[in-house]
Amino acid sequence: MNEFQSTPPPVLRVESLSKTYEGQTAVDALSFDVRPGEILGLVGPNGAGKTTTLRSIVGILPVKQGRVLVCGYDVMLHEAEAKRCLYWVPDDPQPFDALTVWEHLEFTAALYDVRDWKERAEELLQRFELVEKRDALGGELSRGMRQKLAFACGWLTRPRLVLLDEPLTGLDPRGIRSAKRAIAEVAAEGSSVILSSHLLEMIEELASRILILDRGHKVFDGTLAEARSSIAGVEGGSLEEIFLKVTDGSLPAGRTSVQGGAPAGAPGTARPEGGDWSGGGAGSP
Ligand code: ATP
Numbered sequence: 001m002n003e004f005q006s007t008p009p010p011v012l013r014v015e016s017l018s019k020t021y022e023g024q025t026a027v028d029a030l031s032f033d034v035r036p037g038e039i040l041g042l043v044g045p046n047g048a049g050k051t052t053t054l055r056s057i058v059g060i061l062p063v064k065q066g067r068v069l070v071c072g073y074d075v076m077l078h079e080a081e082a083k084r085c086l087y088w089v090p091d092d093p094q095p096f097d098a099l100t101v102w103e104h105l106e107f108t109a110a111l112y113d114v115r116d117w118k119e120r121a122e123e124l125l126q127r128f129e130l131v132e133k134r135d136a137l138g139g140e141l142s143r144g145m146r147q148k149l150a151f152a153c154g155w156l157t158r159p160r161l162v163l164l165d166e167p168l169t170g171l172d173p174r175g176i177r178s179a180k181r182a183i184a185e186v187a188a189e190g191s192s193v194i195l196s197s198h199l200l201e202m203i204e205e206l207a208s209r210i211l212i213l214d215r216g217h218k219v220f221d222g223t224l225a226e227a228r229s230s231i232a233g234v235e236g237g238s239l240e241e242i243f244l245k246v247t248d249g250s251l252p253a254g255r256t257s258v259q260g261g262a263p264a265g266a267p268g269t270a271r272p273e274g275g276d277w278s279g280g281g282a283g284s285p
Contacts, residue, residue: 095138
């Protein structure tokens, strides 16, 4: 990049986000950016604060300490604009019992004001192996099918930011392969992705940058290459080795081993906490 080129603005900026539950700190002064086209792997041990962070970003949990900007919109001040930019696929999407698969796509297109959506919806039914389930009701879908429908609805909106919480749970081997391909493709088309998972091999395969949380703190933020070159004892190591090293308690809590990876690139479904199906969406029926 020369001096005349500037870094594109982040699709997501999290500034000093903190969250406590009944006095217990779940996330502590967490800051990070996600840039256009970037796939950020969000990892950490159980209870590290990953879900709390994701729920704060998508507006399920109110941001009372710190600030979250999605596409430049403060999620607390411009909630509808921020939500319109993102799509949230929780780990167990719950479609509406009374809508068919096709009606979910139709509903999502209306909610996100997607024009000429039908052709893309047909293509997404194919891509996520839902053609035969086109007229099945939400309540008739298996867990894996619900996951695939959440992907299809999310991809239909071409979100600037997609948030995926354990996206491979419940998928069969073919579904896993198509989901991984779909994640890589949506990022290649310009969407930014936050991929939260304990499946470190998948993160290693797909993510362009890794954010590791431990007990509410950021303990690493950067690329795998940066981790290998900056953390003693993991040269040439896998993400698993890096993960185990930075979360073994030997680093002081709150230490960021490497800050800010290379900038990487764009727009997400489902149902937040018993709420609406279109989790990132601007509203619910
Ligand atoms: P996991 O990998 O197990 O899903 P996580 O990284 O997603 O964990 P969070 O679910 O964000 O972690 O939890 C962070 C901390 O906040 C944990 O100590 C957890 O017990 C606590 N916590 C989360 N949700 C609540 C809640 N609704 N009420 C009280 N404490 C909570």
